[in-house]
Amino acid sequence: MKELIKKIIIISQPINKLYVFVLRILNKTSEEESRRRGQLSIFDYQAVIQDMPLYPTDMVIDNNFYGLSRALQKYMKTTLPLNSYIEHGLVLGTLVKEDAVRWCTPKIMTLSSKREAYIKKATVKPVFKIGPYIHYAEDLLSDDELRTLKKELGKVLMVFPSHSIKNIEAAFNNDELIAYIESKKEDFDSVVICLYWRDAHNKVLVESYVDIGYKIMSAGHVHDTNFLSRLKSIIKLSDFTISNSVGTHIGYITFLGKPQVIIGQTIDYNVSKNDNRAFDQRNKAATETLKSETEEILNAYSSYDFHITEQQLKIADKYWGISQIKKPEEIKQFIKK
Known part of the structure; x- marks a missing residue:
């Protein structure tokens, strides 16, 4: 059932937007929790690994994992949606995940030229390579x-x-x-x-x-x-x-x-x-x-x-x-x- 619901969210832009809107209302406290965890000692691993619900800053749910969408939005000084599916980290081999192709967004971002070539064989969506995502994240420590x-x-x-x-x-x-x-x-x-x-x-x-x-x-x-x-x-x-x-x-x-x-x-x-x-x-x-x-x-x-x-x-x-x-x-x- 969860997979069916996810597929509906992925292919329907209105349902996707509604789902994100609901998550933002239900999980508003996660914004503050992320700010709080950002002030903790880097040794306080027991606190930063505790479960917390997702507060999405982008319409594509997967883009929000690991703070990627927030990092890119800060880098660009915008809160606008990224209008793209961002490949989840390093993907090796010719595999292009179904979610990347089917998500109701017109574009895809990835790491490298090699991945760009694989993705272009699987979809007509424009592909943009941006290199290591960690570059776009601010340093936690000064x-x-x-x-x-x-x-x-x-x-x-x-x-x-x-x-x-x-x-x-x-x-x-x-x-x-x-x-x-x-x-x-x-x-x-x-x-x-x-x-x-x-x-x-x-x-x-x-x-x-x-x-x-x-x-x-x-x-x-x-x-x-x-x-x-x-x-x-x-x-x-x-x-x-x-x-x-x-x-x-x-x-x-x-x-x-x-x-x-x-x-x-x-x-x-x-x-x-x-x-x-x-x-x-x-x-x-x-x-x-x-x-x-x-x-x-x-x-x-x-x-x-x-x-x-x-x-x-x-x-x-x-x-x-x-x-x-x-x-x-x-x-x-x-x-x-």
Whole structure:
């Protein structure tokens, strides 16, 4: 039933507008809650991961996740709708999600030229590439706050474990990840684990890190408009990062000038409630291109190196569009066409 309702909202502009209007009335308190969470310590992960309803600033519901629509609107100094479906972070392979094509909005925004080419094969809608979304988010921490925290933490090893999503739990050998961190931590003053909000509710996982002296941070809840801003400051606090899978954050880290390594761990995704939507949309070609593109990124980031390589910059541009940053007026012009 939920999926049927969503499909109706997606294809009907009047119903979409009504739905957003109702959410804004019902969830008005989330605006204030996001402001409150924006004032909390970046270490207060337990507060920023708590559930909160969505207060949409844009007509396309998906655009509001992680504070993306709010970040773009602030960047352009406007409260107008974005008039586009924005692809949700990094999408690898030829897959173009049905929502992107069917949503009752005339345009699509994405990260890179590669994604633009895939999308144009699936729809006649105009496509606009804007590069890493994190560029458009304001920093949560001021320069002074960042300097103060850096002085407190010293040289920071930041770790981004593979994360779960709705109805799908990411499972990996955590002892193996910790062993790798331990083998590198002597080069650093602090180890910080940045957990996705769903995983930060996992007490066993959190304790496995806290018990050996690691600090915990989180970019916050998916409906928190500070998410991208908080993530930006978290990445800027790092001197080197470790990940155990490919995700949107990889390109963001390179874009923000931080060296990193991806260790090739096996990640199992355990589906609950028979929810296979994350996998069902991919045909054979989409699955094969997903695999090959993931391998290409893994290979580029497989070495423990304190320098960002030319290969990594090329990969970050290919998949995240780091050369595609747009000025406010350029984005405004696209959404007004």
